[in-house]
Amino acid sequence: MRKDKISNAVIRRLPRYCRNLAALRREGVERISSSALGKNMGLTASQIRQDLSCFGEFGQQGYGYNVDTLYQEIREILGLHRQRSAILVGAGNLGRALIRNFDFVDSGFRLEAAFDVRPELIGTEMHGVPVHDAAELGPYLETHAVAVAVLTLPPQSAQKTADLLMDKGIRGIWNFTNFDFEVGEEHAEVVVESMHFSDSLQVLSYLIRD
Amino acid sequence: MRKDKISNAVIRRLPRYCRNLAALRREGVERISSSALGKNMGLTASQIRQDLSCFGEFGQQGYGYNVDTLYQEIREILGLHRQRSAILVGAGNLGRALIRNFDFVDSGFRLEAAFDVRPELIGTEMHGVPVHDAAELGPYLETHAVAVAVLTLPPQSAQKTADLLMDKGIRGIWNFTNFDFEVGEEHAEVVVESMHFSDSLQVLSYLIRD
DNA sequence: TAGATTGTTAATCGATTAACAATC
DNA sequence: TAGATTGTTAATCGATTAACAATC
Numbered sequence: 001m002r003k004d005k006i007s008n009a010v011i012r013r014l015p016r017y018c019r020n021l022a023a024l025r026r027e028g029v030e031r032i033s034s035s036a037l038g039k040n041m042g043l044t045a046s047q048i049r050q051d052l053s054c055f056g057e058f059g060q061q062g063y064g065y066n067v068d069t070l071y072q073e074i075r076e077i078l079g080l081h082r083q084r085s086a087i088l089v090g091a092g093n094l095g096r097a098l099i100r101n102f103d104f105v106d107s108g109f110r111l112e113a114a115f116d117v118r119p120e121l122i123g124t125e126m127h128g129v130p131v132h133d134a135a136e137l138g139p140y141l142e143t144h145a146v147a148v149a150v151l152t153l154p155p156q157s158a159q160k161t162a163d164l165l166m167d168k169g170i171r172g173i174w175n176f177t178n179f180d181f182e183v184g185e186e187h188a189e190v191v192v193e194s195m196h197f198s199d200s201l202q203v204l205s206y207l208i209r210d
Numbered sequence: 211m212r213k214d215k216i217s218n219a220v221i222r223r224l225p226r227y228c229r230n231l232a233a234l235r236r237e238g239v240e241r242i243s244s245s246a247l248g249k250n251m252g253l254t255a256s257q258i259r260q261d262l263s264c265f266g267e268f269g270q271q272g273y274g275y276n277v278d279t280l281y282q283e284i285r286e287i288l289g290l291h292r293q294r295s296a297i298l299v300g301a302g303n304l305g306r307a308l309i310r311n312f313d314f315v316d317s318g319f320r321l322e323a324a325f326d327v328r329p330e331l332i333g334t335e336m337h338g339v340p341v342h343d344a345a346e347l348g349p350y351l352e353t354h355a356v357a358v359a360v361l362t363l364p365p366q367s368a369q370k371t372a373d374l375l376m377d378k379g380i381r382g383i384w385n386f387t388n389f390d391f392e393v394g395e396e397h398a399e400v401v402v403e404s405m406h407f408s409d410s411l412q413v414l415s416y417l418i419r420d
Numbered sequence: 421t422a423g424a425t426t427g428t429t430a431a432t433c434g435a436t437t438a439a440c441a442a443t444c
Numbered sequence: 445t446a447g448a449t450t451g452t453t454a455a456t457c458g459a460t461t462a463a464c465a466a467t468c
Binding site for chain 2: 424427
């Protein structure tokens with residue numbers, strides 16, 4: 001039964017379903033049952049059926065799920081076919097690594113431009129992406145419809161840049177600054193996804209304690 | 211009341227407590243109540259008191275918590291004072307970004323060495339970290355006590371390298387490969403923390419859907 | 421002392437798992 | 445048809461929130 005409000009727990013499992021189904025597809029697997037997929041992913045068959053039923057009826061009794069169809073359905077649910085526009089702010093080591101290595105298209109985005117304050121970077125191209133002066137960020141956002149900004153600059157600049165992005169109507173911020181900037185009530189609809197590297201490593205530290 | 215088995219949900223909030231308390235400390239705040247901290251972090255006062263009570267009694271009725279003490283306590287719980295040994299495998303763009311910019315010490319680790327297959331990198335130093343031939347990884351692990359390996363190499367090499375690391379007795383793997391390698395039953399005690407960039411961006415894609 | 425705030429117990433809420441009729 | 449497996453409802457489990465006596 002389709003649900004209106006999807007829980008966060010379910011949403012965060014969707015990309016994993018995607019990755020696993022993509023792998024099965026590459027291996028040439030045509031169909032899979034919830035119990036086989038569950039074994040693959042370390043989930044119960046029940047949970048998988050429960051998760052998928054939030055979005056529709058993708059399976060068939062006695063058969064299971066068609067791998068390719070289910071893969072496409074979940075990509076559709078996540079909106080990965082959308083090719084929305086993205087920019088990156090802060091073309092330092094990490095920003096550069098993302099520009100060069102990360103497959104934005106596979107996650108539903110086109111990376112249109114990067115911004116940085118360093119004069120030696122401004123005007124260059126990285127992996128086909130033009131690097132503009134950070135001072136041009138505001139004007140750029142007024143003339144281009146940008147859905148998401150990747151924030152890969154030092155934490156000290158995070159709040160100010162985030163404020164500008166939100167004021168100019170950004171929909172989402174992918175935050176790599178390791179700083180949780182404030183989101184004012186007037187921007188409550190802005191979505192922030194933070195990649196807190198240190199949080200992850202600190203959890204790892206805890207989990208390997210003696 | 212101290213608990214034996216701490217839930218994953220609680221563990222994953224600990225680094226956030228740490229970050230918030232660190233910020234308060236920097237601002238010179240000396241004490242804080244669970245309700246004030248809750249407002250700060252977007253949690254209920256109840257949850258904070260419940261979380262902390264898993265590990266001991268750190269507060270005082272009528273007063274709240276001493277910011278500095280609580281900060282130190284949580285760092286201790288996470289094991290961030292330990293300075294355990296870490297290595298990094300794959301000194302490409304992302305690996306390089308971590309070596310140069312990431313503060314391993316703040317998360318409880320010393321980054322001792324990096325490994326790569328590229329001849330032009332072998333023998334060099336990055337930010338004081340020596341880059342060795344990836345072929346030396348096995349021998350290195352036999353002569354050095356390494357707690358954690360950072361995996362920043364292409365997904366195609368992930369399984370093979372992870373297998374080697376686990377065979378040589380690694381305690382934890384911080385996985386940036388965007389690939390969930392298999393962990394054999396014989397290595398069930400190995401802890402894997404994965405930073406799946408694409409999962410995060412895909413969730414963001416979902417959350418900004420119309 | 422009076423007010424504030426803890427740690428803990430009990431209540432509620434939400435997520436996961438189990439069971440099973442429906443049906444391919 | 446018989447076996448397999450779904451989608452869904454009900455049961456269980458776990459996490460969050462509320463309430464409150466204890467006490468600084």
